[in-house]
Amino acid sequence: MNIRLVAFGIAKDILRQREMTLDFSGQSIFDLRQQLFSSYPEFARLKTISFAVHDSYQDDAFLLTESDEVVLIPPVSGG
């Protein structure tokens, strides 16, 4: 299925773009994490990488559906 990715901070630098459509072969956030780590090994070097759907943090068990928009949230550093 296709999902939309939106990336901020260093995640945007790693993807080299703010938004992209990903041909996603898995089901959960866990699967997405694996796919991203495999396609973009730099993600594995980050302290953490979190994911948000519908403006809320979601854990690895969260199941994605076609055309979901997933926001990539590297370690925050506001303030």
Place this chain on the structure above:
Amino acid sequence: MNIRLVAFGIAKDILRQREMTLDFSGQSIFDLRQQLFSSYPEFARLKTISFAVHDSYQDDAFLLTESDEVVLIPPVSGG
């Protein structure tokens, strides 16, 4: 000996004046405390009463000398 008293807050209300000369029959701050409590019983009803000489708090053992200026400091409540 004569000493000068300067009073603030409720201490001024008790003495009914900001400054006065006291005919002091003792030697220490302790003696002054006793004399004031005896002449102005309202002082005994305060939570505390402290004394300052030369802009510093002094304890009961402090010895006064002629023409010292003693500041009466009832419980502070700034801020």
Place this chain on the structure above:
Amino acid sequence: MACKIDIQVVEEELSAAQCEAHVTDDGAGGTVVFIGTVRNQTQGKEVKRLEFEAYRPMAIKEMEKIAHHIAQVWDAIAISMHHRVGVLQIQEAAVIIAVSTPHRVAAFAACQYAIDTLKETVPIWKKEIFSDGEIWVAAHP
């Protein structure tokens, strides 16, 4: 009593006076304000300027969570949280948080909780720009 909440994520220069005005209240005994400014150096290395970016809708949502928690736990009268995004020069304020409460001890605790939690949960990212490169703060272990 309802807590007055004012959350902003803006590009413009922040104003402590504006945050303080929001939290002023007849019943307030203490107001604590935190102002986070851009330092001129990180571990001895000179910082030229900073860039902040936010995932705005979620940043506001997470800041609102913090405000509601404060309202409940510390009985706050009013809370103002402003975060700036875009390019910031040294000494400029990146974040201002003001909290007013009936008694002062609660205002200190609430304001400290707000900035500590903001730094952990709110999707905002800071990039430090040096003369010889730039770095996304806290991204790597």
Place this chain on the structure above:
Amino acid sequence: MACKIDIQVVEEELSAAQCEAHVTDDGAGGTVVFIGTVRNQTQGKEVKRLEFEAYRPMAIKEMEKIAHHIAQVWDAIAISMHHRVGVLQIQEAAVIIAVSTPHRVAAFAACQYAIDTLKETVPIWKKEIFSDGEIWVAAHP
């Protein structure tokens, strides 16, 4: 590094902006400001206005002691402590304390120490005026 200290006991309206401007510094990462305002009631009883009086030379000396302690213990960059005296209306600020430090945790601790200690040691007295009388705060047990 020398800490910039600004102590004032004045009759005029206080300005948080003035205190904040004093503590602004290139090396500051966090500034915490405490604003103590006049509440509209004490234990449910309506307060009309307040009057503060200070034993000025000693008040300044005791405030300086607090500032020096903060400079030493928390490595503060700058401290501003302003206390107002005279007649104050509800909502007006009686005291403003601003502290800037390289890292924020110290600024919270230092500012809280400053207001806690000021309330214990600085010879300033507050009289609350009600519609049916007045009282020197904290005078009696």
